[in-house]
Amino acid sequence: MSHTHVHESHEQLKDALDTLKQTGVRITPQRHAILEFLVESMTHPTADDIYKALEGTFPNMSVATVYNNLRVFREIGLVRELTYGDTSSRFDFITTEHYHVICESCNKIVDFHYPGLDEVEQFASHVTGFEISHHRMEIYGKCPSCSNKDLH
Amino acid sequence: MSHTHVHESHEQLKDALDTLKQTGVRITPQRHAILEFLVESMTHPTADDIYKALEGTFPNMSVATVYNNLRVFREIGLVRELTYGDTSSRFDFITTEHYHVICESCNKIVDFHYPGLDEVEQFASHVTGFEISHHRMEIYGKCPSCSNKDLH
DNA sequence: TGTTACTTTATAATCCTTATAAACAGTGTA
């Protein structure tokens, strides 16, 4: 399982780097590291999380570099920006389509898969006349470990 | 139709003011005006929109007053805060449950009704073990008038 | 090699939101 995960991450990183090449975006050490961190992290990090995580390896890296490159990645479709209620955006490496469940007490984010809500999009298009491009959905609640804490 | 709308707005405002009384929140002129503006506006305004809209009537009102009262209204369930992709929050007077379609080119927000996605919540609860409290969903696309502009 | 375009860095600026403290207003009580 862990072995599989490592292997998948490696593939995903390779694919992402290929996309960079195809799009004509240079693969700098910083970009490589940011992508690698995103692919391997399961935590939906903020820009600052990424900055802090990499400052050991890149002591001189600027926060602006993180933001700039996250924007680049978003524009070429490698990364999704999540604007939840909290103050700062979180960033999510795009693999397969999935939704998020968010713990309202510890802010943990857990992925889950669910067949796309195409009917909702079609319905909305019908009643509003919009050309629909996509949708977002998040579910809020309390994670198992926070539920347990409340019992004590 | 217009007459009906005015009448409904009036009822909604009255109900909201009743809620304030019941909750022990004082009805100040500023609060009255902010609520009235929210009820009658169909535009999901930002805090700054509200501030600008009322500065004619309240030349000395502080931005903090708008933010403070929007927080109060949110806490007692009169108002919902929408944190979409753009930089600032938008505020929505809560009437009946509905979802939003957002135009990616002019940022217009249109309401639409759709039966709640209870199955999705139940599914998420099942696979993640979360206690679910609620969800949010928005649909993105291009509104009819922006679609037309693109044709010329 | 030299030129060009892209990238990073460092820093300043911007924007949204919240915190703070003083002034103000309403409410209740002696």
Added chain:
DNA sequence: TACACTGTTTATAAGGATTATAAAGTAACA
């Protein structure tokens, strides 16, 4: 009425996230 108490508004400062700017660095390429 006078007084104290509490909640509210105001004005302003402070905070935090993100973007803009300009200079320095680096890769690509004629």
